[in-house]
Amino acid sequence: MSTYTEQPAPPRRATTFWPDVGASLVVFLVALPLCVGVAVASGVPAELGIVTGVVGGLVVGLLPGSTMQVSGPAAGLTVLVADTVAAHGLAALGLIVLGAGLLQVAMGVLRLGRWFRAISPAVVQGMLAGIGLVLVLGQLYPFAGQDQPATTGEKIAGLPGLLLTAVTTPVGLSGVAIGVLTLVVTGLWKRTPLRAVPGMLVGAVVASAVALLLPLPRISVGSLGDVVSAVDLSLFDAGVLGAMLTFALVASAESLFSAAAVDRMHDGPRTRYDTELVAQGVGNTVCGLLGALPMTAVIVRSSANVDAGARTRLSRVLHGAWLLLFVVLLPGVLAYVPLAVLAALLVQAGWKLLSPGRVLALARTDRAEAAVLVLTAGLIVLTDLLTGTLAGLLAAVVKTAWDVSRLSVTVTRHGEDHHHVAVRGNATFLRLPELLETLEALPDGRRVRVDLSGVRHLDQACGQAIDQWAAQRQGVELIHPAAVD
Structure with a gap:
């Protein structure tokens, strides 16, 4: 016997348009420094991060799956992208992202999206914690005007020299001061009555203004057409295939974990996981064809979208339009932003991924789960993302088998x-x-x-x-x- 449940009438367009426009501007202001910062941290041209943000808005934003979730370049993929570019070259990035997107589409069509919800939370937290720790380690170097080393071991070994540079050179002292100022302003702004304006944007603007007269390395952003490149199929080999699979799995997991978190923030339609996985795959396919960074759904921009009062997916589409207009009309504005400011924003993002409070809470309630988390995070730091995550999954399976x-x-x-x-x-x-x-x-x-x-x-x-x-x-x-x- 079938039952009929009356569905609430969709909101009238007139009552949603202006709230969505306002929310889109907030998301745009949050996304702009993050798109650039993620690209710089990944070791690729800053323009590629903006291309991915535009695709996340104008392409994925129009597709069904999730209503409030915003997609773009993610801090959680910076380590993976940097390692991949170091191993295969920037020319292969588009091919890898294209293959990952096609794999995501296939997984969504085969209805595999829901299975990502079955992954052990300890493995997920361990993966995010490992990525966050590597990200924080890498972003300490731009504070002192230095390029971050290629491997995690070199990043750790270089910390004493980095500290010496930071406290004895004008560039180091200025960079640390501007980075700390960015973090302080960002944190304090949340306590003001004007907290509807993104704190990350306020911190970046204030610190950049203070740094105008300081000798600090800055962002260089040119034309998007100069960095967009065609896919080179001749670069395909076994290593590239492995990178495609890794990108597809990690990007899918991060997007669908984000969807679960965003669904708890609002009362609107719930995410359809398989459909959302197809949408993310289409977005990454387009990014691959353009030679841009991979994308995921990102919790910072998504939560800003919800908090700003978004009603429909129009807000995330418009944020992509604002990104495109900005980089076409005002690219020179980004040249005033020091790399130390972007590093500070990414350190904050990495710290949120690391989330020491959650790790300690899990350790108090379930030591075995905490051990899986530490193992996953530790191996990601010591080896690479894929090895650490697979080892964590294996440990979680063994733990479950032991428990039953x-x-x-x-x-x-x-x-x-x-x-x-x-x-x-x-x-x-x-x-x-x-x-x-x-x-x-x-x-x-x-x-x-x-x-x-x-x-x-x-x-x-x-x-x-x-x-x-x-x-x-x-x-x-x-x-x-x-x-x-």
């Missing part, structure tokens, strides 16, 4: 020469050492009854081990369960 392998082995003595062993729960290879240790500790020459009737699952490893143990002893009686999985 609840096995109780109880030995009861009846008289002088009879022992009764009751086995209950799930007998898997993970619990095999514990089971065999109990059985082998029973004295020889005694009758033993092993009651397996309470076993819900008996895997092959445990079954064979019990049979072999029984065959080597005299007087063993096995009571097998009637049926096991």
